[in-house]
Amino acid sequence: MAQASAESGNERATVASEPRPLGEVSKWDMEADVVVVGLGGGGGATAIEAARAGAEVLVLERASAGGGATAESGGLIYLGGGTPTQKACGFEDSTEEMFKFLMMASGPADEAKVRLYCDENLDHYDWLTGIGLEFKAAFHAEKTTTPENDDGLCYSGSEAAHPFCEHAKPAPRGHKPKVVGDGGKIIAEKIIAAVDASGAKTVPDVLAETLVRRDDGRIVGVVARTEGREILVRARKGVVLAAGGFIMNKEMLAKYCPQMLDCNYPTGTDGDDGRGIRMGMGAGGAAIHMNAAFVTTPFYPPASHVKAILVNEQGQRFINEDAYHGASGDAILNRQGGNAYLIVDTELYAETIAFHPKAAVEETIEDLERALGLPESSLTATVEYFNKHAANGEDPLFHKAKPYLRPLSVPPYAAVDCRKANAIFAGFTFGGLDTLTTGEVLTADGKVVAGLYAAGRNAAGLPRWGGGYASGMSVGCVTFFGRKAGKTVAAAEPA
Amino acid sequence: MAQASAESGNERATVASEPRPLGEVSKWDMEADVVVVGLGGGGGATAIEAARAGAEVLVLERASAGGGATAESGGLIYLGGGTPTQKACGFEDSTEEMFKFLMMASGPADEAKVRLYCDENLDHYDWLTGIGLEFKAAFHAEKTTTPENDDGLCYSGSEAAHPFCEHAKPAPRGHKPKVVGDGGKIIAEKIIAAVDASGAKTVPDVLAETLVRRDDGRIVGVVARTEGREILVRARKGVVLAAGGFIMNKEMLAKYCPQMLDCNYPTGTDGDDGRGIRMGMGAGGAAIHMNAAFVTTPFYPPASHVKAILVNEQGQRFINEDAYHGASGDAILNRQGGNAYLIVDTELYAETIAFHPKAAVEETIEDLERALGLPESSLTATVEYFNKHAANGEDPLFHKAKPYLRPLSVPPYAAVDCRKANAIFAGFTFGGLDTLTTGEVLTADGKVVAGLYAAGRNAAGLPRWGGGYASGMSVGCVTFFGRKAGKTVAAAEPA
Known part of the structure; x- marks a missing residue:
């Protein structure tokens, strides 16, 4: 997990959520069919598909190199329904079981998105291997956050835990790309390479600030800043x-997601300042589920800690400890x-990754x-x-699975101190602009904002509930729906 | 508590969150200095102050009579800092203690709003009595939701309960107006009478649909519907x-506040469909704290039930039962x-109000x-x-106060069944447009939307956390900040 300064992302003085009227634009410095703001997993997938569909694509990236939060992630991608990796590891899966799980895991799910994601998931697997990602046919059985070795498959959520396993x-x-340690960097590398190969042009060190709106409301461009000047x-x-x-x-956290002010280890890049969401709001887009977030204070690995018990300040248990660490x-x-x-005995105890x-x-x-002092x-x-x-072998209160049940003795x-004042709480936000599965941005009344699309975490996607989240839902979601947005915008009528 | 159909508020076909460009307006059907959308407690207080300041005021009310959610409320108003009623009942209070409580009770508080509300609270008391409300100098000691008789003063939140009482x-x-039973109706009556007396003109049966925006972004009017035609x-x-x-x-609940879909007894009027919030969002206003809400399954009165214990599905207690019923x-x-x-013994048990x-x-x-089946x-x-x-006389787990401690024997x-499938869960939303204390609406980047103001629950006000809420914070907040908005807009430069 990477941490970045929570201050450096705030450059209020140069951001305006209200679009600039087209009438105030005297000349364009650059132009393309499709302008993508941000070269993370979502923007990258968008650019690849738009360019492959024949559009001229320009990607504006604020950093000197792309990658975004995808590059900072553990690198798991949520894929199923019977992928080649699942089969090679001897697991059966189906689109329907994956759908049932994701509908529950998403919380207030967008059913159309979950449906499409599951229905076309094997195609997405092929797309990911097509850009050069490899998933080793090795199942990582030990409970962990992200496999430390290059194993390609693991349980990355609460699938096998109560109550998800009953549903x-x-x-x-x-699915983790074949690399020892975190897989985010290699995912970002392969995506960026595919962006370059697709013919999309990336311009680094360009900070988008405002959208440009035509009188009829259509979005027709971006105001950005590079090398101290506006373009x-x-x-x-x-x-x-x-x-x-x-x-x-x-x-933004204080106004939309205040509980995450206690998240002392924000996960992402300096660029995760919500500026894209604010730009979309200014254009009439509705930002939804802005209070939803992933948060973890990972008390495992070591896997032995799953056999320990979590208690609150009343000394009560409150969850089955084999639930996903985000739950x-x-x-x-x-x-x-x-x-x-986390109450452990000496046989279970080891230092946690956090x-x-x-x-x-x-x-x-x-x-x-x-x-x-309990x-x-x-x-x-x-x-x-x-x-x-x-x-x-029983847990009448919370139904922790048998393999993790053993008296503390x-x-x-x-x-182990999991109090927010003393422990690492890491996380990131889920909320974003309301979009169709095509990436088109919706107003508060469900109308499309002409010319405007959102991908990555500028859009509210699959994950909408920290208690149900599974690792890989984010990178899976942003790459999949980025592709959809890219195809849609490439097929749009020019302004 | 009043319930209204959850469906009838949705008139999607006729609502557009995007403002209508002024260029598309060929003639105005009505005009005034100040147009107030909605004649509830917030809109009413706005209209009174704007008109008293000399502005020509038009209030558009969708129903045939005003009142809004204020009229449907129990009628408590949160007032303190040493009001005449508090003093007459023998209670000491101070602006600072009220401020400390409200900062905690508001959760992610807007400190400027809490500060101003407390600093000018005695003036607001006078304003309310000035429009004809009377608060009987009688303290209602028994724990209840709203005094059933005409007592004028009660604990209406968690002030005396852990952990608030330590802070x-x-x-x-x-403060409840002098009337037997709920006081909301008389508050609404007095406000409406004061609106009429102020010279503000109310037009009933007019449903606001869209704002009108000038090219430079300033809001200059409203598109509404009455008797089947647009005005x-x-x-x-x-x-x-x-x-x-x-x-x-x-x-809207599904997108912004999904947990409240389980609120089977929505409290308010048919008009509480968020249309004002959506109109503001379309004009570039930022809607904040949209997930925050009040919810109660009032297990008291009878007050004896506070001595009983609440347990979850694991048979564990989880709160001090003397906390406010919204907590x-x-x-x-x-x-x-x-x-x-709620686990009671036969001496404590009686039917609850719910x-x-x-x-x-x-x-x-x-x-x-x-x-x-525990x-x-x-x-x-x-x-x-x-x-x-x-x-x-002890409650080591949750610190319920001594008067409510007695063994179940x-x-x-x-x-008593407090499960959502079987019991009444009543509530309403807190989220709304981000505003200054003046009522001016802010964009996602904190800039003022020219010509646009919000009051009542179209603005995010004092209450932002269901766990800290106290009865009366809403009516207190909307009348107080409605007054501020009215004064501000009356002093604005005409477009």
């Missing part, structure tokens, strides 16, 4: 906003006031309860209850 | 949107999956636990723990 037949759908870029067919989410913009992160931040402890501190280590649970007989009762049932015991 | 010195600030209404100084929240609009409603809906039981059904009645807690030894352990400490025991 859809589990299958691993997290005007005409878009004959349309502008595609793909400039990223807003986790780096504290002012527990969501539960801790949004339902438990941002404070929890380097959580230990809040206390004691020989008995009674002493641990006291050391943590209410008398609270943690002790919770552990006693958990242990009694875990010994029988090897002293000393420790409390 | 600000408690004082009762819920154009010019606003020389400005348009004030005060057309209510969006609890009646299921499409427990928020906890149940948003943190406990929408499902809870007519909750009983999920089970049994002679022992063990039998109740079994009858509810995990074995879950509820029994919870009751045993609660009883043990309640007997000593008189069989039979019952579970």
Whole structure:
């Protein structure tokens, strides 16, 4: 996970959400059929498909190199329905089971998007391998956030965990490109290479600031800034906003997603300042689900920690610990006031990838309860209850799966500190402009804003609920729907 | 609480969030300095102050009579800092303690709004009595939602409950007009009478549909519909949107506030379809905190129920039951999956105002636990723990106040059903357009939209968090900031 300054993304002085009237434009500095704002996974996929469809494409990237949040990600891509990698690893999956899972995982799902994503998922797999990504036919069985080795397939969400496993037949759908460690960088490299190969032209170090609107409301260009001067870029067919989410913009978080101000490790790039969303809002686009976000305080790996128990400040358990780490992160931040402890025994304990501190280590649970300042007989009762049932392979309260059930019994015991003041809480926003599956941006009344499209996290896509999220839904969503936007805008009538 | 059809508010075909260009307006059917959209508490207060300041004011009201959600409310108004009513009832309060409480209660508070509201609160009290409202100097001590008699003062939030009572010195600030039963209707009557007396002209049965925008972006009028035909209404100084929240609009709930789709008893009028918010968004206004809402499943009165315990589907307690009923409603809906039981003994039990059904009645807690299908030894352990400490006047888990602590011990025991499938969940939305304290509407980049103002729940005001809300914050907020908007727009330069 990469962290960037939360301040540097705010360049308020130079941003105007209101479009500039075309009448104020005296000459264009550049022009193309399609202008894409941002060269992350979403903008890149857009540019590739638009160019392949014959459009002249210009990509404006604020950084000196593209990649966006996709490059900073672990690199999982959510793919299923019976991909070659799933089959080679011996897993059965179907479009319908994937659909059932994603409808639940998306929370307030956009059914049309989930449907299309699932129906055309095998084609998307082929597209991704077509641009040079390779998924090793090796299943990573150990519970982790992103496989540390080059294994190509893993469970990347709560598919096998309660209550998701009762609603859809589990299958691993997290696909990771063949590389040791995080896979985001190689995904970005392959996308950028494909953008270049497609004939789309990328202009780096160009910061989009404002859209240009014709009197009839159609968006016809972009006002941008490069090397200290303003440039005007005409878009004959349309502008595609793909400039990223807003986790780096504290002012936007305060107004739209205040709980994420407690996310002390924002995941993304400096560019994730929500500027594309604001530009779209100024053009009449509706920004939806702006309060939804992914958050995690990853208490595993080590996988052994899944056998431990998470408790709140009342010493109560509140989730099955084998749920996806984003589900527990969501539960801790949004339902438990941002404070929890992971209670481990000495056999289970190891340092987490997020380097959580230990809040206390004691020989008995009674002493641990006291050391943590938990209410008398609270943690002790919770552990006693958990242990009694875990010994029988049962978790009557939260239905953690059997392989993770084992009494806590090897002293000393420790409390891994998952309180927001002391632990890393990482995350990013889900909200964005309301779009059709084609990438066309919608107003608050569901009408299309002519000439305007959104991709990447400038659009509200599949993920809309931190409690259901699975790793790979973002990169999967932005590349898939970026492609759709690219095809749509390439086929649009010129202004 | 009043309920209205959730469908009738959706008249999509006739609403356009994009403003109509002034160039398309050939003639005006009506005109005034100030056009106010909606005659609820917010629009009414706006109209009164604008007219008193000398402006010619036209109020467009979609219904045949005004009142809006204010008329449907219980009629509490949040006032403090040492009002004559507080003093007459023997309570001390200060602007600073009120400020501390409201900063916490608002959640992601707009500090400028909270500050101004508190600083000028005694003046607002005088304004309200000045339009004819009377607050009887009688303190209603018994915990309730709205005093059933004509008592003028009560605790209407979580002021005296943990954790709020540790942050600000408690004082009762819920002021109810002198009337038996709900006070909303009389507030609306007095406001409407004051609107009429002020010289502002109200036109009923006029449904605002779209704003009119001049080429330079300034809002200069409203497109509306009456008696089947379209009318154009010019606003020389400005348009004030005060057309209510969006609890009646299921499409908007799905996109902005999906958890409230489970609110089966939406509180407001048919007009609360968010149309004013959408009109403002179309003009470039930013809608913020759109996911925030008030929700309650009022398990008291009877006040005796505050001594009972709320448990979730794991048989765990999760809140101090003396918290405001909106705080427990928020906890149940948003943190406990929408499902809870109130566990009572026979001495505490009576029918609730919300007519909750009983999920089970049994002679022992063990039998109740079994009858509810709760995990074995879950509820029994919870009751045993609660009883043990309640007997000593303590609640180590959630710090319920002493007067409400007493062991559950008189069989039979019952579970009052507070599950969303079986119980009433009532509520309304908090989100709206981002505004300055003056009512001026802001874009996503914090610039003022010329000629456009918002009041009532078309503006995001004081309440921004269901877990902290207190009754009376809404009517207090919309009347106070409506007045501010009215003064501002009356002083504006004509277009």
